[in-house]
Amino acid sequence: MENILNHIGIENYLFLSVILFCIGVFGVLYRRNAIIVFMSIEIMLNAVNLLFVAFSTYHQDAEGQVFVFFSMAVAAAEVAVGLAILVAIFRNIGSIDIANLKNLKG
Amino acid sequence: MNTLIAVSGLGIFCLLAEIINLRKAIVPVSVVALLAILGLTVSEFNHPSSWYYNMIVVSNFSVAFSSLFIVLTVFLILMSGDYYKDKPSKFSDFIAIKIFLLAGAIAMVSFGNLSMFFIGIEILSIALYILAGSERLSLLSNEAGMKYFLLGSFASGFILFGICLVYGATGYFDVAEIYELSQGAGLPIWFYFGITMMLIGMLFKIAAAPFHFWAPDVYEGSPTLVTATMSTLAKVVAVATLYKLVTGLNKEMPYSFEIALLAVAILTMFVGNLLALRQENIKRMMAFSGISHAGFMLLALLSLTTAAGTLFYYTAAYALAGIAAFAVITAVTKNKETQNVADFNGLGKRHPILAAILTMSLLSMAGIPIFAGFFAKFSLFTQTIEAGYLIAVIVGVVNSIISIGYYFKLILAMYNKEADDEVASVSWVYTLVAVVAIALNIGMGIYPSCMMDLLK
Numbered sequence: 001m002e003n004i005l006n007h008i009g010i011e012n013y014l015f016l017s018v019i020l021f022c023i024g025v026f027g028v029l030y031r032r033n034a035i036i037v038f039m040s041i042e043i044m045l046n047a048v049n050l051l052f053v054a055f056s057t058y059h060q061d062a063e064g065q066v067f068v069f070f071s072m073a074v075a076a077a078e079v080a081v082g083l084a085i086l087v088a089i090f091r092n093i094g095s096i097d098i099a100n101l102k103n104l105k106g
Numbered sequence: 107m108n109t110l111i112a113v114s115g116l117g118i119f120c121l122l123a124e125i126i127n128l129r130k131a132i133v134p135v136s137v138v139a140l141l142a143i144l145g146l147t148v149s150e151f152n153h154p155s156s157w158y159y160n161m162i163v164v165s166n167f168s169v170a171f172s173s174l175f176i177v178l179t180v181f182l183i184l185m186s187g188d189y190y191k192d193k194p195s196k197f198s199d200f201i202a203i204k205i206f207l208l209a210g211a212i213a214m215v216s217f218g219n220l221s222m223f224f225i226g227i228e229i230l231s232i233a234l235y236i237l238a239g240s241e242r243l244s245l246l247s248n249e250a251g252m253k254y255f256l257l258g259s260f261a262s263g264f265i266l267f268g269i270c271l272v273y274g275a276t277g278y279f280d281v282a283e284i285y286e287l288s289q290g291a292g293l294p295i296w297f298y299f300g301i302t303m304m305l306i307g308m309l310f311k312i313a314a315a316p317f318h319f320w321a322p323d324v325y326e327g328s329p330t331l332v333t334a335t336m337s338t339l340a341k342v343v344a345v346a347t348l349y350k351l352v353t354g355l356n357k358e359m360p361y362s363f364e365i366a367l368l369a370v371a372i373l374t375m376f377v378g379n380l381l382a383l384r385q386e387n388i389k390r391m392m393a394f395s396g397i398s399h400a401g402f403m404l405l406a407l408l409s410l411t412t413a414a415g416t417l418f419y420y421t422a423a424y425a426l427a428g429i430a431a432f433a434v435i436t437a438v439t440k441n442k443e444t445q446n447v448a449d450f451n452g453l454g455k456r457h458p459i460l461a462a463i464l465t466m467s468l469l470s471m472a473g474i475p476i477f478a479g480f481f482a483k484f485s486l487f488t489q490t491i492e493a494g495y496l497i498a499v500i501v502g503v504v505n506s507i508i509s510i511g512y513y514f515k516l517i518l519a520m521y522n523k524e525a526d527d528e529v530a531s532v533s534w535v536y537t538l539v540a541v542v543a544i545a546l547n548i549g550m551g552i553y554p555s556c557m558m559d560l561l562k
Contacts, residue, residue: 044263
């Protein structure tokens with residue numbers, strides 16, 4: 001199979017990942033619903049995974065693809081902890097709106 | 107490497123001990139085992155080696171910092187024994203999470219490959235998210251856990267993107283290979299973007315201004331012992347990792363990076379100290395104090411090639427003083443709703459020993475002679491002047507003076523005000539930890555050269 005990267009170009013993958021990453025960043029910064037914020041963090045991490053795979057093909061090197069497995073496993077562990085904290089919050093205040101978390105300031 | 111395996115094994119033992127009903131043995135066994143691991147680690151000093159295709163590189167730097175982390179973990183686990191006494195069913199989990207946190211910390215200072223760096227940083231962070239939100243029924247702890255989780259994983263995303271761009275530019279994850287390639291010209295511009303994003307992510311983790319805003323909230327909301335973990339162990343780990351990362355990836359930082367770091371360090375010192383002046387909550391005050399100390403530690407990055415010894419001394423002095431201070435704070439505020447400065451009124455009469463230790467540790471943080479904090483600041487400033495950044499030193503001295511303002515607020519409350527409640531008994535564990543930690547700090551202050559010259 002011909003290497004498809006030669007036709008598309010690595011830059012386009014880079015731009016796509018940067019756009020996805022920025023979507024994730026703005027989602028974290030501007031959305032108030034905790035679940036949506038979690039999804040935005042996942043978009044950030046998955047944008048990076050996409051770029052890892054693209055670079056791995058670009059360099060003809062399998063290390064990048066192996067790293068994707070690490071980062072997927074880590075992301076899963078991270079979100080599991082996050083959801084557990086979210087459940088604790090929901091049991092205490094009955095809402096998952098992060099605008100309610102304003103008890104700590106000064 | 108052996109250290110990392112032994113620490114992970116100890117963590118698994120703690121989880122198993124719960125199943126086979128050895129809950130009472132967990133604290134003594136893990137403390138003894140950690141001391142044994144400390145001996146094992148120290149024996150690797152001056153025997154550099156690398157493991158598993160350079161995944162883990164044992165150097166004098168990693169051995170010295172791993173030993174410091176193990177000592178800090180021993181103190182924290184000793185205090186956990188009393189702190190979690192009323193939650194027996196979760197006891198082994200808390201201890202195991204702390205030990206796994208140590209495993210992540212050791213991986214972070216001995217990485218030879220960026221994947222190991224990422225995994226280490228995540229092990230440490232995930233353990234801290236759990237600990238920050240560990241008081242399930244307290245709304246403040248929930249909030250702290252959530253905020254820490256959101257901003258921590260946000261920062262992890264930046265670090266991951268940075269790693270990805272560096273990989274894209276060089277084709278390697280191996281730090282030594284990247285170091286070789288970074289000498290030559292012709293790297294794509296992504297490389298510098300990648301390094302910058304990794305630096306931003308790490309600045310989030312060490313809570314340097316302008317990425318510090320999560321720290322005070324998280325420190326205030328978390329259970330006090332967890333705050334102690336964050337402000338001593340986690341901060342020292344993050345700073346050491348940042349140093350190792352910067353020295354590992356480039357031989358000399360570009361001038362623009364140095365100026366940016368200088369600006370961040372100065373801003374961090376001022377933000378931390380000025381905002382600490384108006385805090386009533388002591389955990390919040392220590393959070394801002396920690397932010398300002400992060401600024402001081404960043405100064406070490408301005409003279410990269412020679413700073414390892416000074417950075418080690420500074421972090422050890424700061425962390426030991428922090429452990430002593432937090433042992434007293436934990437003991438005093440243990441069964442109280444609030445942790446305000448007013449809770450320390452009259453401590454000098456109620457518990458003269460605890461008050462004296464807290465005073466000494468605050469003096470060490472402020473940088474008064476005899477204590478290690480003074481010599482740490484002194485050698486850091488000397489080195490920064492030699493690197494040609496006089497302005498940073500002037501700002502540092504001004505900030506040390508400002509910091510005396512809020513440290514003395516607490517000291518005055520302890521000695522000059524009357525107590526408004528009766529004497530509460532304090533477990534001997536806290537006193538023991540505080541005395542040993544401050545004794546080590548003073549010992550370091552009397553013989554500064556024995557630690558400063560370790561990493562020459």
